[in-house]
Amino acid sequence: MDFSQIHSSFKLNGIRFNSKADLIEYVKTSFSSTHDFFVNWFNDEDYLIVQTSGSTGKPKPIKLLKEQMINSALATGAFFEIKENTTALLCMSVDYIAGKMMLVRAMVLGWDLDIFNAVSNPLSLTDKNYHFSAMVPLQLEKSLDQIERIDKLIVGGGVVSESLKSKILKVKTEIFATYGMTETITHIAVKKLNQLKERPSFYKVLPNVKIYIDQRNCLMINAPLVANEIVLTNDVVQLVSENEFEWLGRYDNVINSGGIKLHPEKIEHKLSKLIQNRFFTVGIKDERLGEKLVLVIENNATEINSEEVIKRINEFPEIKKYEVPKEIYFVKSFIETETKKVQRRKTMDLVLNTSKK
Structure with missing residues (x-):
């Protein structure tokens, strides 16, 4: 030009x-x-x-x-x-x-x-x-x-x-x-x-x-x-x-859990009405379901009670039974790209590797 x-x-x-x-x-x-x-x-x-x-x-x-x-x-x-x-x-x-x-x-x-x-x-x-x-x-x-x-x-x-x-x-x-x-x-x-x-x-x-x-x-x-x-x-x-x-949502984020295809972004849209912290949902390997839905919350303290979160999710009428996360993980901070986009899989790998130690 x-x-x-x-x-x-x-x-x-x-x-x-x-x-x-x-x-x-x-x-x-x-x-x-x-x-x-x-x-x-x-x-x-x-x-x-x-x-x-x-x-x-x-x-x-x-x-x-x-x-x-x-x-x-x-x-x-x-x-x-x-x-x-x-x-x-x-x-x-x-x-x-x-x-x-x-x-x-x-x-x-x-x-x-x-x-x-x-x-x-x-x-x-x-x-x-x-x-x-x-x-x-x-x-x-x-x-x-x-x-x-x-x-x-x-x-x-x-x-x-x-x-x-x-x-x-x-x-x-x-x-x-x-x-x-x-x-x-x-x-x-x-x-x-x-x-x-x-x-x-x-x-x-x-x-x-x-x-x-x-x-x-x-x-x-x-x-x-x-x-x-x-x-x-x-x-x-x-x-x-x-x-x-x-x-x-992203096709590469779709979770196949017991034959049911779950779109994390749609579930997150509903959960955002309940959870104030940054979070995302993702699928991890499961022996029975193939993949299971889990919730990852960014939290650098310990004031969030996972049992209370699951209870609130179960009671929320917009959430279907199969959209309830099987587990909740907490991480101090998400891994992001330089443009501040959350890298779900890398963050989840960090969480799982940390939990094994």
């Missing part, structure tokens, strides 16, 4: 630049990852090498065309009706696609973008108001007391819990969950989380995106403006319409 293609209104931390050299020099000392991004963006290649987050497997580098990244930025701008001179906050790591795309959107759409480190409460670092930003659920949780300083917010990189959803229902900020991945250059679908006119709310795809399901009921994505091939996912969904879907 030539510097002349950058929108004339683009500013970074309130500064307008006359050349790519000025821009690269500005970020060189303060923002090393951002510096690397701009150096690669303005080179002669028509692609960037981007690292996947590693939430469902080993992180890997993939090649993304710059033209398709620009297409993604334009689609986001059109969908959310955010145009030039938008004030935006970048508070996610630029090492991964979500942070990189905030930079691309700013350049292409002509935003005034402020960059801050990817801390848990980014709004504590500034007293400014913003039209648009992107956060992970943890950042939203930690920023609730100031979140109305942002007009529109997209949330990705993890599931927004029922507890957090209840806290944002009436805030003035328009908040959307996003669905996407590195291979689709961030989101190809969004779901409104608050100020809902109708319930339930489903993921709605962006323009020029078509969706299907395979024989596993996993989502297939045809988005020619951002991906050259149909993207096959391991996300189990239910199609609501030709452009809407409900996300049910």
Whole structure:
């Protein structure tokens, strides 16, 4: 991309630049990852090498065309009706696609973008108001007391819990969950989380995106403006319409317990109304059932009584008999990727290895 293609209104931390050299020099000392991004963006290649987050497997580098990244930025701008001179906050790591795309959107759409480190409460670092930003659920949780300083917010990189959803229902900020991945250059679908006119709310795809399901009921994505091939996912969904879907969970997380297929994410959706700590459910080997459902709770103290938790779960009318965890494990802290996504299997392996000692 030539510097002349950058929108004339683009500013970074309130500064307008006359050349790519000025821009690269500005970020060189303060923002090393951002510096690397701009150096690669303005080179002669028509692609960037981007690292996947590693939430469902080993992180890997993939090649993304710059033209398709620009297409993604334009689609986001059109969908959310955010145009030039938008004030935006970048508070996610630029090492991964979500942070990189905030930079691309700013350049292409002509935003005034402020960059801050990817801390848990980014709004504590500034007293400014913003039209648009992107956060992970943890950042939203930690920023609730100031979140109305942002007009529109997209949330990705993890599931927004029922507890957090209840806290944002009436805030003035328009908040959307996003669905996407590195291979689709961030989101190809969004779901409104608050100020809902109708319930339930489903993921709605962006323009020029078509969706299907395979024989596993996993989502297939045809988005020619951002991906050259149909993207096959391991996300189990239910199609609501030709452009809407409900996300049910990961196919690779499905637990086959005594012949019954359990979707951990659906069970967690129910349990989140009972459990305040971070937690997840997972299947472990069982001689009788093949796999059994267990509950893992993040807790660095001992104030939670496992018998009391099981009792409350059994008494909760939304939980079916086979959705009650057979065991509860506690761990001081979950293993996470660099983008703060919980690594279920690695955490469970840690728990089991620790319990054997």
